[in-house]
Structures are given as structure tokens and as C-alpha cells.
Amino acid sequence: MSRAFGVRLGEALAERRHLCAGIDPHAALLADWGLDDDAAGAERMGREVVAASAGVAACVKPQVAFFERFGSAGIAALERVLADARAAGLLVIADVKRGDIGTSFAAYADAWLTPGSPLEADAMTVAAYQGFGSLAGGFRHVREHGKGLFVLAATSNPEAREVQTAVRADGRTIARSIVDDALAFESPLDAHVKSIGVVLGATLDLADFGIDVSLPPASPALPVLAPGFGHQGARIEDARAIFGGLGWALLANESRGILSGGADGLADRIRARSEALADALAVA
Amino acid sequence: MSRAFGVRLGEALAERRHLCAGIDPHAALLADWGLDDDAAGAERMGREVVAASAGVAACVKPQVAFFERFGSAGIAALERVLADARAAGLLVIADVKRGDIGTSFAAYADAWLTPGSPLEADAMTVAAYQGFGSLAGGFRHVREHGKGLFVLAATSNPEAREVQTAVRADGRTIARSIVDDALAFESPLDAHVKSIGVVLGATLDLADFGIDVSLPPASPALPVLAPGFGHQGARIEDARAIFGGLGWALLANESRGILSGGADGLADRIRARSEALADALAVA
Numbered sequence: 001m002s003r004a005f006g007v008r009l010g011e012a013l014a015e016r017r018h019l020c021a022g023i024d025p026h027a028a029l030l031a032d033w034g035l036d037d038d039a040a041g042a043e044r045m046g047r048e049v050v051a052a053s054a055g056v057a058a059c060v061k062p063q064v065a066f067f068e069r070f071g072s073a074g075i076a077a078l079e080r081v082l083a084d085a086r087a088a089g090l091l092v093i094a095d096v097k098r099g100d101i102g103t104s105f106a107a108y109a110d111a112w113l114t115p116g117s118p119l120e121a122d123a124m125t126v127a128a129y130q131g132f133g134s135l136a137g138g139f140r141h142v143r144e145h146g147k148g149l150f151v152l153a154a155t156s157n158p159e160a161r162e163v164q165t166a167v168r169a170d171g172r173t174i175a176r177s178i179v180d181d182a183l184a185f186e187s188p189l190d191a192h193v194k195s196i197g198v199v200l201g202a203t204l205d206l207a208d209f210g211i212d213v214s215l216p217p218a219s220p221a222l223p224v225l226a227p228g229f230g231h232q233g234a235r236i237e238d239a240r241a242i243f244g245g246l247g248w249a250l251l252a253n254e255s256r257g258i259l260s261g262g263a264d265g266l267a268d269r270i271r272a273r274s275e276a277l278a279d280a281l282a283v284a
Numbered sequence: 285m286s287r288a289f290g291v292r293l294g295e296a297l298a299e300r301r302h303l304c305a306g307i308d309p310h311a312a313l314l315a316d317w318g319l320d321d322d323a324a325g326a327e328r329m330g331r332e333v334v335a336a337s338a339g340v341a342a343c344v345k346p347q348v349a350f351f352e353r354f355g356s357a358g359i360a361a362l363e364r365v366l367a368d369a370r371a372a373g374l375l376v377i378a379d380v381k382r383g384d385i386g387t388s389f390a391a392y393a394d395a396w397l398t399p400g401s402p403l404e405a406d407a408m409t410v411a412a413y414q415g416f417g418s419l420a421g422g423f424r425h426v427r428e429h430g431k432g433l434f435v436l437a438a439t440s441n442p443e444a445r446e447v448q449t450a451v452r453a454d455g456r457t458i459a460r461s462i463v464d465d466a467l468a469f470e471s472p473l474d475a476h477v478k479s480i481g482v483v484l485g486a487t488l489d490l491a492d493f494g495i496d497v498s499l500p501p502a503s504p505a506l507p508v509l510a511p512g513f514g515h516q517g518a519r520i521e522d523a524r525a526i527f528g529g530l531g532w533a534l535l536a537n538e539s540r541g542i543l544s545g546g547a548d549g550l551a552d553r554i555r556a557r558s559e560a561l562a563d564a565l566a567v568a
Contacts, residue, residue, distance in 0.1 A: 026387050065384060065391035071402030072360035079356055095388075099411050100349060100381050101441040103310050107349035118355030127383050129411040129436055133443030152413055157385040159415030166450035166458050174450050174458075 002115075002146030004189035005123055006249075008091060009148070009223055012058035013193070013249060016278035020093065020225060021053045021270055022255025023062040023081065033262045039073040042066060046081030049259070050088055052267035056274050059091035059122070061225075061253060079118045086120070093150065093225070094121035101130050106137025113141035123148030125199060125225070132181040143187045148195045150225045153178040154209040156201030156232070165209055173210035179246070183218050190220050193249045197223025202234035202242055202252070213244030221249035230273065231257035236280040252277050286399075288473035289407055289432030290533075292375060293507055296342035297477070297533060300562035304377065304509060305337045305554055306539025307346040307365065317546045323357040326350060330365030333543070334372055336551035340558050343375035343406070345509075345537060363402045370404070377434065377509070378405035385414050390421025397425035407432030409483060409509070416465040427471045432479045434509045437462040438493040440485030440516070449493055457494035463530070467502050474504050477533045481507025486518035486526055486536070497528030505533040514557065515541035520564040536561050 025035075025042035035041035046062060053060050062081060067074040085092045098108040111117060112124040126135055126149055141147040154164050154175040164175040172180065178198060185196045200206065206213050224243060228234040229252045239247055258269045309319075309326035319325035330346060337344050346365060351358040369376045382392040395401060396408040410419055410433055425431040438448050438459040448459040456464065462482060469480045484490065490497050508527060512518040513536045523531055542553045 024388075026391065063388055063391075065382075065388045065395070068403075069391045069395040069398075069401070071395070072356045072363055073402070075359045076356035097382070097384050098349075099383065099413070101439070101444070104308075104347055104349045104379075107310065107347075107353045111349070111353040111355070114353075117353070118357070119352075127411055127413040129383070129413045129444075129447060130439050130441055131443030131445070131447050134441055155385070155414050157414055157418055159417030160385070160413075161415070162452050162454075162461070163413060163415050163458055166452045168446050168450045170446075174447055177446070 002144070002189065004146045004187060004191070004195050005142070005148030006190045006193040006195040006220060006223065008122070009058065009249065010191065010193035012091065016282065017056070017058040017274060018250055018252050018277040018281055019057040019270070019274040020059045020061050020251045020253040021049055021057040021258060022253055023049045023060055024255045024259060025066045029259050032260060039070040039077040042070065042074060043077035043080055046078070047084050048263050048266060050081065050085045050090065052270045053090055054088035056271050057090065058251060059093055060085050061093040061095045063255070064094055064096045082119060082121055091123070092121040094119070094124040097125050097127045097152065099127040099129055099134065101134045102137070105134055109138035109141050113138060113145060113147040115145055123150060125150045125152065127152045128178060132178060142195045143189065146189055148197065150197045150199050150223070151178050151182055153198040154200050154204055154206060154211065156203045156228050175209040176211050179211055183222055192220050194220045194222055197225055197249070199225045200243070200246070202226040202228030203232055213246055215245045217245045217248040222246060223249045223251060225251045225253060227253045230254050236277050239281060250281065286428070286430030286473065288430045288471060288475070288479050289426070290474045290477040290479040290504060290507065292406070293342065293432070293533065294475065294477035296375065300566065301340070301342040301558060302534055302536055302561040302565055303341040303554070303558040304343045304345050304535045304537040305333055305341045305542060306537055307333045307344055308539045308543060309350045313543050316544060323354040323361040326354065326358060327361035327364055330362070331368050332547050332550060334365065334369045334374065336554045337374055338372035340555050341374065342535060343377055344369050345377040345379045347539070348378055348380045366403060366405055375407070376405040378403070378408040381409050381411045381436065383411040383413055383418065385418045386421070389418055393422035393425050397422060397429060397431040399429055407434060409434045409436065411436045412462060416462060426479045427473065430473055432481065434481045434483050434507070435462050435466055437482040438484050438488055438490060438495060440487045440512050459493040460495050463495055467506055476504050478504045478506055481509060481533070483509045484527070484530070486510040486512030487516055497530055499529045501529045501532040506530060507533040507535060509535045509537060511537045514538050520561050523565060534565065
């Protein structure tokens with residue numbers, strides 16, 4: 001029986017590893033690193049982040065768009081980065097934000113979550129414009145293969161608010177309903193931490209999105225993947241205030257903040273951010 | 285100056301080509317075709333559909349999930365199918381349903397819409413869970429490179445309704461706001477048909493989604509990519525009743541209906557469906 005994504009994530013969090021290190025090989029960052037803006041450059045950045053994150057961060061999160069822009073060569077580079085990361089014992093969240101229905105979504109889930117797939121990751125980010133139930137093709141991988149999903153709920157880009165605060169016929173906002181649906185998802189493999197989580201921007205007031213953070217923590221805890229700390233302005237010291245009862249299985253994503261400055265000093269930056277997160281969350 | 289996607293689409297429609305032929309190499313269909321469930325099988329199906337569609341259909345629409353499941357080998361196969369289709373004079377809609385924000389969405393648009401990219405298509409499908417404005421990274425390719433976008437608006441899977449009928453703070457449904465935003469988009473390259481369109485399921489009553497089809501046609505006309513005819517039950521003879529003023533630049537997608545039955549007879553099935561669409565829309 002596979003061990004659940006939530007169980008493995010829970011172990012990392014118990015070791016005070018809360019950092020999710022982004023791998024964002026976009027043109028400006030590759031130039032900053034002195035690397036060519038091609039698949040080989042993206043692979044090099046990815047493997048450097050993996051090496052610097054092993055044993056320090058909880059996970060790495062490649063932004064797949066920056067590999068996909070190089071076509072099949074970029075995807076082949078990504079396959080090597082993913083294999084590297086998994087071999088290093090890091091959890092890998094493929095940041096693909098895929099969404100579709102029926103057999104099409106199932107094919108995306110097969111691509112990223114099937115054991116032995118060339119693109120195998122531990123979890124993937126997904127979007128539910130076509131409804132939470134449209135993601136069903138991924139649930140089998142969660143329940144049978146110990147994989148994870150992070151569903152976009154409330155995101156910090158300004159133009160997202162008009163969609164994510166829209167009110168459904170049942171009176172709940174879209175963002176709230178995503179959180180509720182993730183909380184309601186059950187897997188026989190789960191223990192203290194669930195294997196389906198949500199993406200919530202740390203710079204938001206979640207009450208604006210109809211999400212009540214004053215509720216007690218769920219059990220199992222809901223993983224929250226939170227961009228917005230550091231570079232984008234949210235303070236990790238405020239994490240408990242921002243997420244309240246939703247903050248008990250918190251992964252703080254940092255990308256630009258750790259990648260800016262090139263390969264020199266990367267390991268120091270990742271270690272410093274990971275320690276700052278651990279310290280702030282321990283006393284918060 | 286590039287010719288606009290909408291202009292090229294308008295030419296195909298003026299020639300009474302309304303069929304968008306799906307390329308959906310999922311396992312069951314590959315078996316039906318006697319092909320292996322691998323990247324080579326997917327490529328073979330794709331190239332057969334291209335050959336049978338050239339000069340008959342308006343466009344082909346590869347469902348990228350079914351290629352992505354084979355990793356970089358599948359993406360390399362897709363690159364050859366895309367190149368084949370463009371060489372055959374078919375418009376290519378990459379059915380990728382990508383969505384993200386800022387530089388990440390821009391990287392997806394770069395992947396699929398940059399002239400000379402290995403994955404170059406003429407248009408791509410996109411999802412706006414993070415807001416219509418999050419797609420801005422694609423607008424440059426529309427306005428400068430003559431590319432197109434089809435934004436998911438109202439889709440026919442039952443679990444989509446709860447999201448797409450949700451009401452925004454301005455009183456409009458999400459589906460309606462997507463249609464409005466697409467209608468409001470302007471490109472200096474456009475003439476009779478716009479280069480940003482929407483995906484609307486043909487089996488839906490669009491009034492349920494807050495979309496008023498009694499309005500007069502927009503000018504330029506809004507392209508509508510409509511799954512749901514044939515196999516899924518909507519009758520092309522009812523297209524004017526279903527889409528009303530939104531139906532003046534209609535692309536009817538058919539996938540299973542033309543793919544089922546194998547390579548033998550494929551060209552006949554595609555020609556028959558294309559002619560049925562042309563006849564029904566001419567008299568409707």
C-alpha cells in the first residue's frame with residue numbers, strides 16, 4: 001500500500017520543514033543566473049534548486065509553464081528535474097494548474113500522478129472552473145497511489161477576486177466551496193494531514209472570500225499551499241492570524257525570493273528562509 | 285503583419301466549413317483503431333485525422349491531455365501533429381485549457397502561440413478561474429501574431445454549473461461575464477470575426493447561465509467553439525435556437541463521433557459531418 005501524500009507531508013511539517021521552494025526558470029531569472037534561456041538552462045536551474053533544497057525544504061514546486069514553453073525539450077528537461085527531486089527525498093508539487101473534465105482530466109492526472117510516469121510528481125496543482133467534481137479523475141491516484149492535489153481556492157492576483165468571490169446558488173462563495181469540498185474529501189490512506197489541499201494567497205483577507213479562519217482546525221488537517229510570503233509582502237510571523245484554523249498544515253511557497261541572486265548563495269537563501277519559517281511558525 | 289486568427293476562421297466559415305475535428309487519442313479509441321496506447325499511436329491517430337480533415341474541416345483540436353500522459357515523448361508526437369496540421373492549411377486549436385497568472389500564463393501562451401515555437405498552434409483553449417484579466421499574457425499573441433484564444437464560459441458537465449452560474453458582485457454570472465469580456469476584447473487585426481472566442485456547450489440552455497442569446501449578433505462576430513453536437517445529443521439543426529445571436533461564427537466540435545470506428549471510413553465520417561453541419565447551418 002502506498003503511503004499517503006498527506007502522511008509524507010505531515011512528516012516534513014513535523015520536522016519543521018514548511019518551505020516549498022519554487023522552480024521558476026523564466027527568462028529574467030535564467031539571465032540572472034547566467035544561464036541560457038532554453039531547456040538546458042531551465043534544467044540546470046531546477047537541479048540546482050533540488051540540490052539546495054534536499055533535507056531543508058519540504059518540497060519543490062516547478063512552475064511547468066516555464067518548461068512547457070520549450071516544447072518537448074522543455075518537458076524532457078522537467079522529467080529529469082522531477083526524477084532528481086524525488087530521488088533526493090523531496091516532495092514534488094507539479095505546478096500545472098490543469099483542469100478539464102472526465103477522461104481528459106483523468107489523462108492529466110495520469111500524466112502527473114501515475115507511479116512510473118515520466119512526469120511523476122507527488123502532487124499537482126489543479127483548477128476547478130468546471131467544478132470540483134470535474135477533478136474526479138485525480139481522486140483515484142490520491143486514494144490508491146498516495147498522491148496529492150492542491151486545488152486553487154483564493155488567489156492573490158487582483159483580477160481573481162471577481163470570480164472567486166462569486167456566490168453560488170447555495171449561498172457560498174466559489175472559494176469557500178472549494179475549501180469545503182477539499183475538507184470533505186476522504187481517503188483511506190490519510191491520517192493527520194489530508195492528501196487534498198488548497199491554494200490560498202497569504203496576502204489576502206480570506207474573510208473577503210467568504211472563508212472563515214476562526215473555525216477550529218480540521219482533522220485531518222487541510223494542507224494549504226500559500227504563495228505570498230516574503231517577496232510579495234506577507235509576513236510569516238502573521239501566518240496564524242492570516243490562516244487561523246486553516247494554517248495547521250501550511251506550506252509557504254517562495255520562488256523569486258530564493259531564486260533571485262543566482263546559483264551562488266542559493267543554498268544559504270533556502271536554508272535561511274526555511275529556518276525563518278520554522279521559527280516563526282513555532283512561536284506564532 | 286500577421287493575418288488575424290478571426291480573419292482566417294472567418295474565411296473557413298465563409299466556405300461553409302464549421303467542423304472542428306477533435307483529436308482525442310485516449311486508450312479506448314486507440315484500441316478501437318488497432319493502435320498501441322503510446323506516443324506513436326497517438327501521433328498516428330493525429331496525423332490520420334489531419335489528413336482526413338484537410339480542406340474539409342475548418343480546424344482540428346488535439347486534446348493535449350491525451351498526449352501529455354506520455355510525457356516528453358507524447359509532447360514530441362504532438363509537435364509533429366501540429367506541424368502536419370498547419371502545413372495542411374488547417375487551423376489548429378490546442379485544447380489545453382491552461383490558466384495561470386502573470387508571467388506564468390504568459391509562458392503558456394508563449395508555448396502555444398509564439399510563431400516558430402515547437403508547439404505552435406493557431407489558438408488555444410484557456411480557463412479563467414483566476415479572472416479574465418489573468419489571461420493578459422496571451423493578448424499580445426492575439427494582437428501581434430494573429431493568434432486566437434477560446435475561453436471556457438459555460439460547459440456541459442453537470443458539476444460545472446455550480447461554478448459557472450455563480451453570481452459576481454456586479455450581478456452577472458461568471459459564464460456571462462466571460463462572454464462579455466470576450467466580446468469587449470479588441471484587436472486591430474480583426475475584421476468580421478473576432479480572435480477571442482468562447483466555449484459554450486451545445487446541450488445547455490444558456491439562459492440558465494445568464495447568457496442572453498436573443499441579442500443581435502455582435503460585430504465582429506464572437507467565435508463559439510461548441511462541443512455537444514452529434515454523439516452528445518445536441519442537433520445541429522437546432523444551432524440557431526441554441527446560440528441565437530451568438531451563433532454567427534460557430535465551430536462545432538466533434539471527437540468521439542468521428543473517431544469511433546477506426547481509421548477506415550474516417551475521411552467519409554468527417555466529410556459527412558462537415559456537410560451535415562454546412563447544410564443545417566445554411567437553412568437554419
